[in-house]
Amino acid sequence: MAPIDLPELQRLDAVHHLHPFNDNAALAKRGTRVLVRGEGCYVWDAEGNKLLDAFAGLWCVNIGYGRKELGQAAARQMEQLAYYNSFFQCTTEPTIRLAAELAGLAPGDLNHAFFVNSGSEANDTILRLVRHFWAVQDKPRKNIFIGRHNGYHGTTVAGASLGGMKGMHEQGGLPIPDIHHIDPPFWFADGGDLSEEEYGLVAARRLEQKILELGPDRVAAFIGEPVMGAIGVYIPPMSYWKEIERICRQYDVLLVADEVICGFGRTGQWFGSQHFGIQPDVMTIAKGITSGYIPLGAALFNDRVAGVLKDVGGELAHGATYSGHPVCAAVALENLRIMREERIVDTAREEVAPYLAQRWAELGEHRLVGQARIVGMMGALELVPDKGRREFFPERGKVGGLCRDTALRHGLILRATYDSMLLSPPLVLTREQVDELFEKAWKALGETAEAIGR
Numbered sequence: 001m002a003p004i005d006l007p008e009l010q011r012l013d014a015v016h017h018l019h020p021f022n023d024n025a026a027l028a029k030r031g032t033r034v035l036v037r038g039e040g041c042y043v044w045d046a047e048g049n050k051l052l053d054a055f056a057g058l059w060c061v062n063i064g065y066g067r068k069e070l071g072q073a074a075a076r077q078m079e080q081l082a083y084y085n086s087f088f089q090c091t092t093e094p095t096i097r098l099a100a101e102l103a104g105l106a107p108g109d110l111n112h113a114f115f116v117n118s119g120s121e122a123n124d125t126i127l128r129l130v131r132h133f134w135a136v137q138d139k140p141r142k143n144i145f146i147g148r149h150n151g152y153h154g155t156t157v158a159g160a161s162l163g164g165m166k167g168m169h170e171q172g173g174l175p176i177p178d179i180h181h182i183d184p185p186f187w188f189a190d191g192g193d194l195s196e197e198e199y200g201l202v203a204a205r206r207l208e209q210k211i212l213e214l215g216p217d218r219v220a221a222f223i224g225e226p227v228m229g230a231i232g233v234y235i236p237p238m239s240y241w242k243e244i245e246r247i248c249r250q251y252d253v254l255l256v257a258d259e260v261i262c263g264f265g266r267t268g269q270w271f272g273s274q275h276f277g278i279q280p281d282v283m284t285i286a287k288g289i290t291s292g293y294i295p296l297g298a299a300l301f302n303d304r305v306a307g308v309l310k311d312v313g314g315e316l317a318h319g320a321t322y323s324g325h326p327v328c329a330a331v332a333l334e335n336l337r338i339m340r341e342e343r344i345v346d347t348a349r350e351e352v353a354p355y356l357a358q359r360w361a362e363l364g365e366h367r368l369v370g371q372a373r374i375v376g377m378m379g380a381l382e383l384v385p386d387k388g389r390r391e392f393f394p395e396r397g398k399v400g401g402l403c404r405d406t407a408l409r410h411g412l413i414l415r416a417t418y419d420s421m422l423l424s425p426p427l428v429l430t431r432e433q434v435d436e437l438f439e440k441a442w443k444a445l446g447e448t449a450e451a452i453g454r
Contacts, residue, residue, distance in 0.1 A: 009453065032184065038065025039064075041429050051423055053426070055415050060292030061426050062265055081326055092329070099115075102298065113298045116298060117325075119154050123153040123154050149184055188390055200240035203237075207222055213252060225261060234379050264285075266427075270345055282302070283300040285297060289335070348377055360381075360423070361374075364381065367382050377424065398419075403448040
């Protein structure tokens with residue numbers, strides 16, 4: 001690989017590149033980190049630092065870096081047919097085969113795929129098409145979506161509105177009308193004296209209260225991530241989702257599972273809905289469908305919803321130039337083939353995740369950690385000022401940011417949300433790499449505790 005002129009790249013980046021979810025002025029002064037190579041669970045930056053990526057890029061590099069088969073699949077498809085659209089009564093073979101493959105993988109009768117380019121676009125799609133589903137059945141007022149405060153469903157106008165991030169709502173006049181939110185299930189913060197299972201029922205019944213407040217004839221759908229990722233890996237009690245499902249069925253409210261993060265093995269099952277034992281009516285997916293190697297997302301609909309959209313709804317006036325792009329579909333098919341044939345999800349669930357959970361719990365014994373939560377291959381360490389109390393630091397985010405940067409100096413990539421240290425490694429992480437992760441995280445916790453003590 002040719003030498004990289006890092007200062008020049010950083011200068012160009014500062015002048016021309018707006019980074020997502022960054023203070024771009026501060027980043028320009030500091031200089032961005034430039035990544036140049038990846039292999040397995042590691043990435044290298046332009047300064048030669050080898051980093052254990054315990055966040056899988058952005059929850060997505062499930063099969064690890066450097067799998068040449070995915071590049072070869074893209075090249076073969078580009079050479080044969082680089083592009084065609086799904087408009088004009090047309091499509092391509094990879095697109096058809098991927099739709100069928102997803103129907104076989106997804107739980108229950110989620111047999112119908114509408115392809116987009118990202119998780120954000122998938123959630124845009126379901127807002128429009130679910131409202132259309134009710135409207136063509138003479139229920140145009142049944143158009144309200146209920147999400148959760150601090151939920152994350154992307155950054156488009158609809159996606160950010162469905163999500164409950166106040167900081168995002170302050171930019172752009174969001175949320176748009178007829179989207180409401182309830183409090184999320186986060187036992188550590190507001191479970192009080194309830195057991196986690198008792199709290200799960202209490203948290204779920206907030207949905208029923210909101211449906212009754214708004215009117216069942218007005219509420220179209222409830223949307224939620226099986227595990228709330230971006231806000232801090234909020235893992236709901238097992239009682240939560242079954243009660244949510246019961247409530248949705250009682251009031252004929254569609255249940256939408258945002259599986260953009262949880263899908264394709266992250267929780268130890270192919271989909272988070274399977275881990276919690278629920279059957280969504282609609283599911284949104286992205287990220288792990290291609291292991292992040294190429295952009296692709298989809299909205300999956302069950303037979304009931306798709307039947308109405310196909311048989312009653314007339315022309316489906318929704319789509320994008322790249323919906324069902326053949327190269328993206330070919331890469332997804334190859335990614336899913338590798339995951340199945342190499343038993344990546346099964347191995348992660350049966351062999352790696354239990355050991356990861358054991359070592360993550362050991363990190364939870366550190367004096368800086370108030371809770372170590374984990375499910376499958378995703379987790380969080382909640383950093384607290386007093387280990388004996390479920391309370392947060394007064395200036396939330398400062399300690400988490402310090403711990404993240406300290407871990408990075410030790411060659412470990414973790415994400416910090418406020419003072420939660422988030423974990424989401426590639427599913428191909430080995431037991432030896434789990435030990436490496438533990439050692440580097442323990443050092444980062446120790447140095448962080450010393451720094452704030454000073």
